[in-house]
Amino acid sequence: MSLGEIRKTGPSSQPRLARGRDHVVAQVGEIASGDSKIVPIGRHGVGVYNVDGKFYAIANYCPHEGGPLCLGRTHGQTVTDEDSPGGAAEVRQGEFIYCPWHQWGFELATGTTAVKPEWSIRTYPVRVDGNDVIVTA
């Protein structure tokens, strides 16, 4: 869903899910490994991610200028690698979400960035109960 669509569907057309409780956001298998889903929790929505079978949930809001964080791409982190031509390699594939605006990267598990840990975004606990993927928000 695009940010415009989230804003467009107001309370009259889709009930906004209240915060501070468990939300069943998907069925297991609905979000494949490497995929994500944006659900309308809170003011900006929450992105739910499946990274190699583990689920993460992060606020769909970049703390930089308020961009739609979860419309961005996930990938890993670049590190030096002297054995690789070009001297660089990517590790921790898929564990970071990069904002579609200024490409700020956030670790899905913690909502923080390596370069400036104090710039962080809210993450939410996710668990699987039977067939339900549940976010506590």
Place this chain on the structure above:
Amino acid sequence: MTGTESLKIDSSVHAYFRSDADLRTYLRAPFKSRGFPDPDVSWFSPEGPKYATGAENADGSHPGSDPEKVGADIFGEGGLDFAVVHPMTGAAILPDWHLGTAILSGTNQMLAERWLEQGTYADRFRGTIRVHPTDIDGAVAEIARWKNHPKMVQIGLPTQTQVPYGRPQFRPLWRAAVEAGLPVAIHLEKGLGVTHPPTPSGITRTYSHHAAYQGMTYIWHLMNMIAEGVFAEFSDLKVIFGDGAADILTPFIWRMDTFGRPHLEQTPWAPLIPSDYLAGHVYFVNSALDGPPIDADFASEWLRMTGKEDMLLFGSSYPEWQLSTPADLPAGWSDEQRTKVLGANAARLFGLFTPALV
């Protein structure tokens, strides 16, 4: 460190040979009979005096070539304790780097003999090991030759290079500097040589534009060195930009931090936020063109920003026409800032202590 707090140090006095003939006495054949430019050329020369009034020598030799007169002016009248002498040449931008190295080596020899090892003020002068950036092997050898000389306190490189100093070919230079425990001073070279045009738009139409613009050239080197991870790899490297313009560091590092942050994925060899590489690595000599205006009421805050008060080193650039004196520094600085810039920063950087009482 006792005795250093109140030292007054001139971090950039420019030394010259008396004449072209004088320079050639320090060259052997075949270099002795080669052609190379004088430090003073008419191309983008100021209309009017090239050197400050009162710096002339009675015998007509080049201003800044007589250590006795320079010493009397700097230490006697000026009341300073030490001066770091940076010889000015046109050799470091020569296309024939063999010739360049020969001239610079002769220059280092002259500096040691005339300024550092004899004369009234020998105990107060400190020197620079000049090297040519294209001749890396020659530069490393020259550094090895002089690094244990007790009076040589820095290495000297030209600002005008064909590629920026972040490029990997310069790594042996930084390694040699760090192993010798010497900072590297980067200063605009005089004369004429194989340099790119001084601005991205080519040459300027006027001298004022040229002179005010050129001092800012360091910014390209600095941004490139940060992005290429030079300060990450050489954590003890200290670089001094010798032509002033420390003021523009503040806006440019704001930009490098803000814009550079998402690019860190392209440069994992420089993983920190760019401004984290400044403290302890980057220093500036001041210049007469620096700001803010002398009566600015925010001068103290401006100097504090970006840590400039710990980077700035007072330097007269004697005997240039635009030399500066401590009286030219902003009135609004705090006493502590003034002490840092007038000597405490340089004392720590160059390892200088209170001289023995005469």
Place this chain on the structure above:
Amino acid sequence: MTMQIETDRVASEVLTPVRVVDCDVHPTSRVGELDEYFPDPFRKTFAARAVGSGSPVYYDAPDYANAMAMRTDSFPDDGNFAGSDPDLTFRQLIMEAGSDIAILGPLAGPAAQTPEEAHAVAFAINRWQEVHWLDSRNNWHKRFRGSIVAAMSAPEAAAREIETWAGHEYYSQVLIDAEGRPSWGDPQYDPIWEAASRHDIPVACHLGRGNHNELPMSPVGFMTYNHDLMVTYSMLAANQVMSLVFDGVFDRFPKLQIILIEHAFSWILPLMWRMDKIYELRGNELGLRRKPSEYVKDHIWFTTQPLDYPEDKLELTNALEWMEADRLLLFSSDYPHWTFDDPQWVAKHMPEPMRDKIMFGNGINLFHLPSEVPALHGQRLVR
């Protein structure tokens, strides 16, 4: 996914005050859309070169292969490039972000290899804008303004383009680039300054890239990455500012107004000090009528995007006050590029007494814009 307001395409009779003038927005052409506007023989030349030609990019922005240096949420669904759809631009920039008037600066067209080609591209873009962005269908909301693109390498032809479009209601500025040589103080550019200032139209310059020594190239060789290039890029703008001042352009053309778009701006504070200092030390040997910093404050504008800031935002606030930023700055977003600055985010970083001038007051005066525009129900209100 269109909104009802777009389906109706009728400007409201109700007027609302302009609260955001966005001085940097980039429309681009859909595939093939520009071709018919190139004059002969250039249409054939450009088309022939394009056959089998791929991307020319170097100095790539982060994740370029995926993002193409754009906000990745700004690509339309029809496969065309970000910024090619006036309706999507309207929705994302005007309605969702809250910019009230957008000054369009097209960066479209092939790279020109000669001055004649540069003029042909400018000629085409000026006509394309009128049909595809500024006409009554695409500009039904009356929020778009356009640029008279002027080829700096062909000043006489560029001056004729300025004459052609100067009276058009929706063309608000002349648009030039900065990478060419020599710098702007050279008399060869005088026809452009003359035409623009006679018609009281500001001349805006957006950063771009040439090739070789017009990349721009630094005095110490080529930078390595996109960020050391783009950060030091401001030194080209600094050089043009110094050329304008020291080469007497504002003495020759006292009505000329220059806008530097996307070149950053906080560097102008120490640069003004530096120019004033050399002017003082050299005793005005150039015969300038005023101090350099006065020329800057009276004739040169800078866009807020990219808004660079230190860890301690108070330092930015101080710098804005020391430079008298309300005499220098114009808000801009740079939509749809990846370096987009949201107007609400920028507004809250501007000191409160300066905010209105920077966000819309200066823009209204400079571009002779109306202070009210047809209201848009549901538009985000930037405070």
